[in-house]
Amino acid sequence: MEWCMNPIAVKTDPSFFNLAVTTRIICSPEWLGNEEMDSIMFIWRVNTSFKRWTPTRVAFMPSIFCLQMDTEFNKFVPNKKTYELHEFLISYGRGELPAHGRTDQVWGVDVDRLYFPQFVNGNHWIAVCINIIERKVEVFDCNRGRNRQYIEKFAALILRIVKAVAPPESKKQLLVSPYSIVEVPMKARLNKSCADCRAYALKHLQCHLLGLDLGLVDDEIIQGCRQKIAVDLWEASHNPILAQIDRRDQPTLSGIDRSMIDRSIDCRIDRLFLGTIDRVKLVPDG
Known part of the structure; x- marks a missing residue:
């Protein structure tokens, strides 16, 4: 890639794609950073909002969301009966946050599933999907x-956020009992x-989102997956749709002209990595 010979930093909302990011992604055993994770969540938000991917009733949360939930949960536990949701949690539920690339899609009304990575045990990352339905x-x-x-x-x-943003006629029907927690079976080693x-x-989030077998992802191909993440970020930095979003005073996906999709640099998306498993051409709607 010519860019590698002259690695000028380029914008990949909400972060930048530069040599340090590229090295961190591709060169194991480096961890991916929060910036890369948030940028991938943003790219997926664009893909689903513009119906490049079939799942559309989904939302993707940034890394700070989990930290904010930690803070609020610590307030909730000792005062469950009197606890009131913070306004920023309600803003997530209304699709107003994350602010960059906001969708204005309401949880439980326009959104059925939430996807995001979660840091655990001080040294490990897992993936989480919340199924509201x-x-x-x-x-x-x-x-x-x-x-x-x-x-x-x-x-x-x-569930409390979903109830807070629900239409008035639906609020009474929504239960506030906790959601069940399901540990999805994984391969060993x-x-x-x-x-x-x-x-x-x-990649586990992406497989679940696109209805692919989680067993496709293992140590034999994980380096290729890392390379695909780098390619996605590089392509996003040259995508005119994302450039238009970045130029807006209030960057929101709901206000972008969908005809821009036809002029996008790349309407083909690798489902896992560099076309090794399955490459599909996604045709925009109408």
Whole structure:
């Protein structure tokens, strides 16, 4: 790639793509950073909002979301009966946050599932999918660990956010009992490098989102997955749709002209990595 010969930093909302990021992604045993994770979540948000990917009733949370949920859960536990949701949690539920690339899609009305990575145990990353319709929190851990203590906050608070943003006629019908927590079965002996957990988290989320077999992702192909993440970020930095979003005073996906999709640099998306498993051409709607 010519860019590698002259690695000028380029914008990949909400971060930048530069040589340090490229090295961190591609060169195991480096961990992926929060910036890369958030940028991938943003790219997926664009893909689903513009119907490049079939799932559309989904939302993707940034890394700070989990930290904010931690803070609020610590307030909730000792005062469950009197606890009131913070306004920023309600803003997530309304689709107003994350602010960059906001969708204005309401949880439980326009959104059925939430996807995001979660940091656990001070040294490991897992993937989380919250299914609002089925009232469950699915956990994907390449190390097959026990993570209930890190997931309880979502099981307890997400339903309250959903109820807070629900239409008035639906509020009384929504229960506030905690969601169930499901540990999704994984292959044994994954992530032997102990440095690929973030790549696994992203690819497990992507497989679940696109309806692919989680067993496709293992240590034999994880380096290719890391390379694909780098390619996605590089392509995003040259995508005119994302450039238009970045130029807006209030960057929101709901206000972008969908005809821009036809002029996008790349309407083809690798489902896993560099076309090794399955490459599909996605045709925009109408």
